[in-house]
Amino acid sequence: MSDSNAARSSKPAGRIRKQNQTLIIRAAEVEFAEKGFSGASIQAIASRAGLPKANIHYYFKHKEGLYLAVLNHIIEKWDETLDQLTPADDPAVVLPAYIRRKLSFSREDGLASRIFAAEIIGGAQYLKNYFSDEYAAWFSGRVAVFRAWIEQGKMDSVLAPEHLLFMIWSTTQHYADFAVQIAAALDKAEPDEADFKAAEQTLVHVILKGCGITPS
Structure with a gap:
């Protein structure tokens, strides 16, 4: 694959990554605002974001990182x-x-x-x-x-x-x-x-x- 083709193919993946991260952060804001750091859970954030829990861990390894x-x-x-x-x-x-x-x-x-x-x-x-x-x-x-x-x-x-x-x-x-x-x-x-x-x-x-x- 040429460099130009590789660059084009990476753009959709990069856009999806950014969209998912934005979606997760917005869901996390609601969860942290309502329950604080100690009361919030990755599962609850995933549910708010409408994503599998595994997707949250793909972008953020742990709750502290998020x-x-x-x-x-x-x-x-x-x-x-x-x-x-x-x-x-x-x-x-x-x-x-x-x-x-x-x-x-x-x-x-x-x-x-x-x-x-x-x-x-x-x-x-x-x-x-x-x-x-x-x-x-x-x-x-x-x-x-x-x-x-x-x-x-x-x-x-x-x-x-x-x-x-x-x-x-x-x-x-x-x-x-x-x-x-x-x-x-x-x-x-x-x-x-x-x-x-x-x-x-x-x-x-x-x-x-x-x-x-x-x-x-």
């Missing part, structure tokens, strides 16, 4: 939204976009946020490698951009930009992690699109005004 894959999937989605942040960016554009993106995660993928929160509250046993010097360097890089914006006069001199990031994370993820409380407070089965839009507008207004940023 749990780590779920956590990595969550973290990659969150971190990529700030990966390309630079001092040349306009915070009046970047910060509202980031708040909107984080709120959309809370609305569309609340299970993922709750899994991450439970892992952190439990001591981050499975995220110790993630919270390494590499993570600290990534976080310091985002804070350095905030400091550069301050120096350039793009935003007010915030005493500790680190806490600005913490504030954005906590307020946006609150809508996923405490969804039951929010629904009860609003007297609804769950927050709807109008509620999330109101949350977005409120958070953008308060955070930008607190940073001395004029909305774009």
Whole structure:
């Protein structure tokens, strides 16, 4: 078989592999969110995914490996939204976009946020490698951009930009992690699109005004 034919024949297999992995991770998110790591089982995840248990083990050798894959999937989605942040960016554009993106995660993928929160509250046993010097360097890089914006006069001199990031994370993820409380407070089965839009507008207004940023 020629190289070109081999490449063509491998594409369907690669696509099926990716589809199955995505299906398994989504099913695992539901299982881990409902039962936690200790209560979840590979058999239950397989049933949710509509796949034989052997298929789960083909892609993920054990439950811990699948749990780590779920956590990595969550973290990659969150971190990529700030990966390309630079001092040349306009915070009046970047910060509202980031708040909107984080709120959309809370609305569309609340299970993922709750899994991450439970892992952190439990001591981050499975995220110790993630919270390494590499993570600290990534976080310091985002804070350095905030400091550069301050120096350039793009935003007010915030005493500790680190806490600005913490504030954005906590307020946006609150809508996923405490969804039951929010629904009860609003007297609804769950927050709807109008509620999330109101949350977005409120958070953008308060955070930008607190940073001395004029909305774009």
